[in-house]
Amino acid sequence: MAVNKESLEKKVEGRNLVIERVFKAPREKVFLAYSDSEQLAAWWGPQGWNTENKRYEFQPEGVWHYCMRCHDQEQGDFYGKESWGKTVFQEIKAPEKIVYTDVFSDEQGNEAEGMPKVVVTLNFKDQGDETKLVTRSEFASEKELQSLLNMGVVEGVASQFVCLDDHLKKLNE
Template sequence: MTKTVEGNILTFTRIFDAPRELVFKVLSDPEHLSHWWGPNGWTLPVNKMDFREGGSWHYCMESSDGEMKSWGKALYKEIVEPERIVYEDYFSDEEGNLNENMPGVHVTLTLVEHEGKTKIVNHAQFSSEEALKTVIDMGMEQGFTEMWDKLETHLNKIQ
């Protein structure tokens, strides 16, 4: 995985040994997301998705000891199967109300066919450099790496 930071933009890129249509499916199907979303030691006990432009995804990540929960909500802006998913991602509460005190992010996921594999480019634009620094300081890079490792394991398992 490669990471670049330019101002308020964080980009992660990684190649997965799976066809683009399958990768798109595991990014857009809540049954698949339950297997890999979140860092190591976290589960996805709440996973309600309406995957369409104008739809949303409300989820909760929970630590393995049950002591910590992290609620989030994604609002889908553009979906071009199997090429791109554009959404706004926010911290939220259990009811899905957005947390205005935490940084939100505009995400463009691009899936590119690459020698029989799929390259995912995760382009995340934050409102400011400070907002980006906040999530980096929270461990976003490690969490993202672990999550994409879990995605790779899941893709290998289902092929």
């Protein structure tokens, strides 16, 4: 799978979605953008959305409970909407790897019924002044994966990675 430095590459492997993207920043900076609560809140979510971390415990078995809110009036029906999520970290190997379980949740952190639970593995591959981020999302079934593909998960991740790229550029200014 060739990686275009300006965009992401994706492939489906059974019930796994693999997305790769190269960032023009050293691995430690990209890892810190995920591991530091303030940095994560500064860029997490698609363009036009803000993220608030209600709880953030970056350690194995630690919980990250967050809310994304759409502030972009151009996004029509999404404007003003909230989307709550909950992550439980499973494995952290700085600055190489983060493994977590991700679910949609409510404001109290209860799992949203009928929505998929996804195991996400982030691998941060050192390429000198750049980092290749390989994201592997494992779904319970191919049907669940297809459901999220139909909801626009790849487009959402692409937008989110633009936000991460912008965040990393600001750190270098």
